[in-house]
Amino acid sequence: MKKRFNLTRLYIAVLLTMSSIVLGVLGFMGSADYGFVDALYMTAITISTVGYGTVGELGTSGKLFVAFYVLLNLGVAGYVVSVLTQYIFDGELRRMFKMYRTNQEISKFTGHVIVCGFGRNGSKAFHELRQGGTECVVVEQDENLLRIEVQNSGGGRVAAIFGDATDEAVLRQAGVLRARALITALPKDADNVFVALTAREMNPKLKIIARASSRSSVSKLHSAGADSVVMPDEIGGSHMANLVIRPEVIRFLDMISGLDPEKLRLEEMPVVEMRPALQGQSIRELDIRSRVGATVIALRLHHGELVVSPAADVRPAPGDVLLLLGTEAQIARLVEYYKR
Structure with a gap:
């Protein structure tokens, strides 16, 4: 303001x-x-x-x-x-010039992700996305909050719009018409509902992920247009309980989520993005584990069915997606060897 x-x-x-x-x-x-x-x-x-x-x-x-x-x-x-x-x-002139440069930069983004709210959940989502090489635009009202979070995370330039994410003009400025996904992690559920409703109306093809504090808000967010709703408090409580019941399973999940120093990475590889010479081969012929060390843990078929631990003789079709697990180095080799 x-x-x-x-x-x-x-x-x-x-x-x-x-x-x-x-x-x-x-x-x-x-x-x-x-x-x-x-x-x-x-x-x-x-x-x-x-x-x-x-x-x-x-x-x-x-x-x-x-x-x-x-x-x-x-x-x-x-x-x-x-x-x-x-x-x-x-420093208002300097800030105005900086905002102008940021707006010019954002105007060139296509297929990016908009993160509304830069609190604990929003900042974590932003850093994960940026680490994965995804272009992001942050929408946040509190400039000081954004600056503190960026400093605590080691710095780096952030493409940010300072304004109310529930405002249609602010979402348009963030490039909602060209974005592929939006994450709304505002403190109030009512604001998240309004953001989801506005963004869905502006871009029907947009993938919307919303944060909810109350279980009663989940259905409202889905009705407003959210594709997925996440409840951090419930996830945290379930996580703590499972640390008592099945600690090794949780440790493995922590490795995937990046909370453990020995970090693993889940990656998806659509068959259509593989090298043409490799398309049509069976999982056995692809020999991903021997070549790069990553493991095929599931196969999402083109009609929506998820096959866990697919058989070695299965031949993924062009519309299928391979789900793989490996270290950062293994996934990097996977991308280098198998993708176009």
Whole structure:
């Protein structure tokens, strides 16, 4: 809100200056019977207080107008100087230029992910996405929160829009029409519902992931257009309980989620993105484990069925997706060897 208010003050300062010039020209033409050029000249020297002298006799009405005009411009000049001083010394011009550069950068994004809210959940989602090489745009109202989170995570430039994510204009500025997914992790469930509803209306093909605090909000978020709803509090409680019941399973899941130092990575590889020479081969012929070390843990068939631990003789079809598990190095070799 602060950015919008300061920008409004700048607009007001420009409007007052232009209005003062117009008033001066019309006033000198009417009160002193000057032509347009002479009236503009008198307006300029009066506003700038250079004191070059009048073009001709002003007369009584002209003198009264000048007296009024000088007093009026004292107030206008004071306001304009105060606004310019704030923009120069408080860094507003620098921030405006930075926002302009960010907007220009975002305007080139296509197929990116929008993260609404940069709290604990939003910042974690952002860092995971960026680590995976995905372009992201953050929508956050609190600039200080964003700066603190970025500093704590080791820095790096963030493409961010500072504004209310429930505002359609802000989502449009973030490139919602060109984005492939949106994550809304705002503190209030009602705001997440409104973001999901607005984003779905603007981009029917957008994949929307929403955060919920209350179970009663899950159905509302789905109705608003969210494809998936995540409840961090319930996930956390279940995680703690499973640490008691099945600790090794949870440790393995922590390795996949990145919470364990020995990090594993889940990766999906659509068959259509594989090298043409490899398409049509069976899982045995692909020999992924021997070549790169990663393991095929599931196969998502083109009609939606998920086959866990598919047989070695299965031949993935063009619309299928292989789900694989491996270390960062193994996944990197997988991408290098098997993808186009």
